[in-house]
Amino acid sequence: MSVLRFEVTGMTCGGCAGRAERALAGVPGVAEASVNLATRMATVETDKPATDLRDALKTAGYPAAETRIRLSIDGMSCASCVGRVEKALAALPGVLDARVNLTTQTAEVLILTGSVAPATLAQAVTKAGYPAQVMEGDTAPDPAHRQAEEAAALKRQTVIAGALTLPVFLGVMGGHLIPALHHGINGTLGQTGWWLVQFVLTTLVLIGPGRRFYRIGLPLLAKGTPDMNSLVALGTLAAWGYSTVALFAPALLPETARAVYFEAAAVIVTLILLGRWLEARAKGRTGAAIRHLLDLRPDLARVERDNGLVEIPFTDLQKGDVLQIRPGERIATDGIVLTGRSYVEESMVTGEPAPVEKSEGAQVVGGTVNGAGALRVRAEAVGADTVLSRIVAMVEQAQGAKLPIQALADKVVLWFVPAVLVITALTVLVWLTFGPGLTHALVAGVSVLIIACPCAMGLATPVSIMVGTGRAAELGVLFRKGEALQRLDSARVMAFDKTGTLTEGRPALVHAVAAKGFDADTILRLAASAEQSSEHPIARALLQAARDVPAPEEVTAIPGHGLRARVEGQDLLVGTARLMAREGVDTTPLSDAMFDMETAAQTPVLVAVNGHIAAAFAVADRIKPGARDAIAALKREGVEVAMISGDARAVAQAIARDLGIDHVEAEVLPEGKVEAIRALREKFGPVAFAGDGINDAPALAEAEVGLAIGTGTDVAIESADVVLSSGAVAGAVNALHVSRAVMRNIRQNLVWAFGYNVALIPVAAGVLYPLTGLLLSPMLAAGAMALSSVFVLTNALRLRRLQSALAEAPAAALMPQPQEATA
Template sequence: MTKMEKLRLDIEGMTCAGCAGRAERALQAVPGLQEASVNFATGSAQMDLGTARLSEVTAALREVGYSASEEDAVLSIEGMHCASCTARIEDALNAKSGVVSARVNLASQQAKLRFLRGAITPEDLARIVTDLGYPARPVEAQNEDDVGERRDAEIRDARRMAVIAAVLTLPVFVMEMGGHLFPAFRDALHGSRGKETIWLVQFGLTTLVLAWPGRTFFARGLPVLLRGAPDMNSLVALGTAAAWIFSSVALFAPELLPEGTRAVYFEAAAVIVTLILLGRWLEARARGRTGSAIRRLIGLQPRTARVERDREITDVSIETIVEGDILHLRPGERVAVDGEVTDGQSYIDESMITGEPKPVAKTPGDPVVGGTINGQGALTFRATAVGRDTMLSRIIAMVEEAQGAKLPIQAMADRVVRLFVPAVIFTALVTVAVWLLFGPEPALGLALVAGVSVLIIACPCAMGLATPTSIMVGTGRAAELGTLFRKGDALQRLDGARVVAFDKTGTLTKGAPTVVDVTSVNEATRNELLHLAASAEAQSEHPIARAIETAAQEAGLSVVKPSNVQAIGGHGLTAKVAGHSLVIGTARLMAQENIDTALVQDALAKLTGRGETPVLIAVDGEIKGLIAVSDPIKPHAKAAIDALHRDGFKTAVITGDTSATAKTIAAELGIDHVEAEVLPGEKRDAVRRLREAFGPVAFVGDGINDAPALAEADVGVAMGTGTDVAIEAADIVLVSGDPRGVVTAVYVSRQTMRNIRQNLFWAFAYNIALIPVAAGVIYPVTGMLLSPMLAAGAMALSSVFVLSNALRLRRIAAPLEGDS
């Protein structure tokens, strides 16, 4: 009889009892599902899963317009030391009903989960991991103290175990290896104490090493070995246990061994444990440094702030600050939360957030960002975002999300690792068998040395660390340079891009256009055109509308309320102002409205030739003139385009502006390809055309109308000064809005991917090269076998090498001067 699995799901989208009935009928139609019932009051479904799969249940809900609520969680995991550990945990979590996805990161010692709310809890998932032998706990939120204490405790414990093992191992190593190096020392030692006594001392010390600092290998490695899923701990446990057992038999029951094989390898077992623990200590220290960028970001936020309440100013914890609180900021202090200046003037250093070194002037009405440093003036500001809503918190969340990502390049390593440890054990057994069958005397001793060396040297630690450590350091350093990789896999996709396409307004240009000329015809005057246009555009949020309104205000003109305003996307608008029917916008709009523009053609050609944007104005069906608007190019846009060309990219601009204006700007900046007069909905198609012509596309934009193109591009890059919609659609965010940030993102991407490839090459080449050496392929030529002690040292150094190589990314500097 099939065992039933009780399941509860929270359902989103139900608005009435009829919805609940519809969802219930959909669930009851799932083959194999038993006793499904939906409760509208609780917004949940109860069922016996039976023989049905959870994916079938969620699909049935989606078909009728509802969805199972999903939730994210993070688990902090202890005891992971290699890629096989992460693979086992990932497999166990992903196999659990209710888990949508699970990603385990060896470098950060965390698992990031997405699961169905109600079906399972983070505590349940932590128990699953703990039962595998890796203590785990859910993480709600981390502050600097939590992260630092955990890291320091891990390093202290690793150091203590390594020191204890070293102290106990040193006498064993001196007694055995000293005798090999200096026969006179061995003769004197054996002559004064006796060989059996010396071996007995080695037995006692080595047993203590294995039972105390080395017990972790047996406590974690043997249970998983018995369950048929061995890991790196299993390899060390098998290797050291084999050496210890053989040596103990040689000491206590030598008659069981053939003549010529009665030797002890206690020093090998002890030194292997010591060297691996030493490697783990160095690894813990290095791994702690990989997350330094996150800790520095967390440390930017002060613990307290001076808040005005009931007309009194008191120091309060930042956790108690709410939106609307009035905060007082003294010279030199850090801004506690995001806000808007209400009083005072000062300069604020925002370099730790934006990467821009120049302090920014702040006056009433200007925004301030939590974590930045105030200059010499005193400010009062109103809190506008607190807690997880502040820019600093969002940056930390973005970086953490990117650091937990898995790149496509890691898929190959993951596939290898899942088979690697069992393959190593098989190789060690084959090695022992070959030596016993074909090896010279003493074959048993040589077989033991070769088998143990294979087990010890073939650790997949370096494979597991190769990718995540580079991602952590690379994305962390990018964040310090003002470039946020919201999605870690954007590192690899940007490295593969061949063309960088830019939106124009707000991306290549300042996004704050100004009126530079007014041409009037048909007896209209300059002020009349400005008055009518500013009135018609009064309700528009478009930057050109604001430029026209500013020009009218500077001319001392009043603005009246328009009526019947109708915006025509990408072209302009129509409206009624003071009894007149107005059409304001592009030449294409005028053609659609059958308005003759012959009188302004000369002026139109002149200003478009200068790269200025024309806004044509028709009153009561007759052309009255045009307003020339110019959006200045950002100071460093040319340097960014030139740098991209040097890096081998094609460049393009995609804009809704006129073809003449777009081509003028493209010529000034040296851009290769122009897509002009593109409506907002057509930008996605423009990206597709570029992909077909040049290859993978990175698109850079800042507005709501750029969101479809950002989503369509292989890599979407949003200006941090742009809209939230654009930022949410992007893979990468340039905090300062400087086009040079694109060059920084490309540079970080290429350096990080190069680092990952180096690490993976080292990890694989190390094993491919040294496993045969450990097995004894060079013995016929040299007459020597690789010592298990050297194998342990090489294994530990491979992980330290990978970590040290990844840490070089902390020295990445912005490739263009001033872009930091």
């Protein structure tokens, strides 16, 4: 049994501590439990996993505090390494979950707060054979820097190994192809002298550049947990050892078996180093998206101080600082515009190409590019609190995720290396028993050891996730949880909230019809003038659409109906049909237009001038630009599209008809949205739901995948698996597009990796030799193994070229084109 001490939250009195203590004591396998209210710490003696204790406290209402710790790990080269590191971490008391990312060479460990020291986690991994250190805040090693260093070291070792191997390879292979070269070498050096040269050069390769395989692989082999390095070490040492015996103690071998394979050992090490160098270079490109996002931050910010303007590093910015942004400059941090007017290019954060107008009171995001105007901005968020920093954090978390599809690969790989050793032993035994002799047994055994390396299996999933989620961020889609990648791929229904998701969430002028003899633009100016002092959303919609609005001469409100005003010498009535009827204004000339507006769930605003009906303006919650194209694209993908709204049924159905949505649930309360999602799941299958408001949070959590509109509330975003940072409906299509592309890429990688090993291990073992007389050379096996990993990485890197699923829809005109009534 082990004793755990960890923090408990939610306790306010002795009764709370007692209930928490009883909850822990009730867990099967707990020998003793005590909870101290003053220190908020629990002490438990148990042989059960920490997850059981966490679940018991959560059920009792006093959750255990959890801490997430990141480790930087060296020496991992394949999926079996990942499995061993995760196993070493999971074995420690207090660890709730451990996830290791082969691509970034990091581990993320979730522990009960206070139960285990971070240094203990690093020591456990180091003891397992993989040197580790704790990553703490800004002192954490930069993955890009580490990958660059790794690539540089591997390049250097590959060049040295290649320089030492080339004379051996050319001498041996050239001697087979060109008899004169073979005779020339034997005539000058003699066979023993030539073998001695091979021994010296090959030994230098093995103890120099090849030392990394033996330093890691042999200790793990001794512990009974061999990895890919162990396979390479065994294969090359077998070839080198056999050749060394043939050179220095030939009497120990039969005369027919006295041959050397120094070139095989040297070439194997060189080729595998070459493969790892190519892998390291490719891995360096997988994190390009995050580096691109980080590069968006300017190095310096221009800040107002008492003594004038000063330039300071953006890392020194404080909340409340006032920044001056010149035309064309990047904005250093998130803030509010104090003065100035400009257009800001936000595509690097939102994925939307059109610049956004910014004026006093508007929010700006750090990393975006200012247009032609100058701005004064007050910093509202700095450091880790900025939008850009949160995006980077989300992407990093998603890139480190382990998808369910990877579980099978991990289980296979964990047993793969031991299985390869058994197959190798059987191969050698069969060749010794039934084959031509020891030489063939050695060649076949070494070939099996080398070609069976499971590097490609370990890389198949994480590199695709890393590249795919990074590219998704550049398209304005942030996967907060990596698992959402796989779940979204299986979604059969995409359900949307209406207000703020499919629509803009505020009334706008969508249609204008003028009576005969009147001009819609002119009437709109007059009506907007009358509405200037009103705060009603419909009045705001008219004001926003109008231009050059004059000041009214007088305005009188008519509660519940509208208002009466005098503008530019004209007497105006602005309001409902009831107001026109009360004032005796004949609305017959616009009756058809009013009927069409009401049928489309639009609010008609009527305007009479000097007692005559002049125009009807339709005000409605405008559909977001690109929403129709997005819905059509989802249907083409074979996804059912539904709308769930709390609005009146007539309004919801009108919007659905306009967008081409077939399944509508209207007049639904927040808890009713959860039931609606369950009904859709029963009818069609897994559901993805997109929403933006607090009332959407339960539905976002209920759906298999919740997509939050990035312009929505923090509550909605926290409940979601995916954040659509642009706020556009097209983001949902891009999220599905990325998910399907990444999962397709992962399946391709896994099929290749598994298929490669399944197909070539028997070939390496020599099953084709009785039929063709061909035996796979260990050198060719090393080359094929290296190319397998490079293929997987190259295939994953294709995701960097992934394009948006939709061509950008043209922006809707701010002012609708007026139509003249035929009446």
